[in-house]
Amino acid sequence: MHTKLTTMWGWWRGTRARALLYHSIADDPPDPLAVPPDLFTQQIEWLVKNDFRVISTEELRKAIGQGLDLR
Numbered sequence: 001m002h003t004k005l006t007t008m009w010g011w012w013r014g015t016r017a018r019a020l021l022y023h024s025i026a027d028d029p030p031d032p033l034a035v036p037p038d039l040f041t042q043q044i045e046w047l048v049k050n051d052f053r054v055i056s057t058e059e060l061r062k063a064i065g066q067g068l069d070l071r
Contacts, residue, residue, distance in 0.1 A: 017070050
């Protein structure tokens with residue numbers, strides 16, 4: 001069964017892009033979804049060190065629009 005969802009999943013897998021989203025980056029303890037800035041920095045450094053390519057949403061949009069391979 002071919003659905004719009006499977007088409008979208010095929011497109012998603014083809015880009016090799018994965019999204020990591022943060023609700024908030026702040027030292028504000030009342031927000032259970034906030035990540036402290038020092039932990040955020042450590043996480044991004046780990047991604048870069050482990051050969052993950054960190055790009056902005058705008059860079060992703062342009063790459064998809066131009067049909068670029070993000071591997």
